Amino acid sequence: MGITLEQAQAAVLAAHKKALEMGVKMNIAVVDAGANLVAFARMDDAWLGSLDISIKKAKTARFFDMPTGAIGGLSQPGGPLYHIEHSNGGLITFPGGIPLKDASGKVIGAIGVSGSTVEDDHAVAEAGVGAVSSH
Template structure:
């Protein structure tokens, strides 16, 4: 059985949506498993349509590269070591914050991606989902 279940993804999304409501910005929250496969996605009322793809790609990027997407901003900047990485993988690589890997049992088991606000707001909402995941894993 996978460490990351649909029920867990739903709880993560609920906690992330609560945080987005506190921030006052409608967002899209996406959860993928360790293979980058879609688990769940939620678009709040009035969230930008473009945010659906961005949130899913942030989650995918985070699990594919085993790091938060925020870590790629500097490395992917012009002249930096990973400049141009965002053009690989059919353009799925996202270079700004809002994607965070989910860790359990000493390994990455999935990721969350959030889009709709500023980069800092997206990170804040994604962190709320990660905290919910960590609470659930700690109970097991």
């Protein structure tokens, strides 16, 4: 549904390469348009707790077709989506999850990255996005 395994693996590979360049240890997950896992890689000695977070970031980005950080801006106390994290078996709404689109701009899946600061996570996820959009 949406992304192919070949595209998903290209995204994981590009994100992995970027993480190596940055010297960070990441969990990298790609889900399809149905928000189901297609490809995953956990780098050696990456935080164990980031495994689940990377998958939840990818799912969250596809659930709402926007970067996870954008949802986090709305889920704060007093915000319009306060505590949306309680839905769907647990969402992660800080940066590191980004939708993946085909050439026409249609969302075909999402990538989620976790293992460092949210800025690093987002940067590595962007590398994965680049591999799909240029495919």
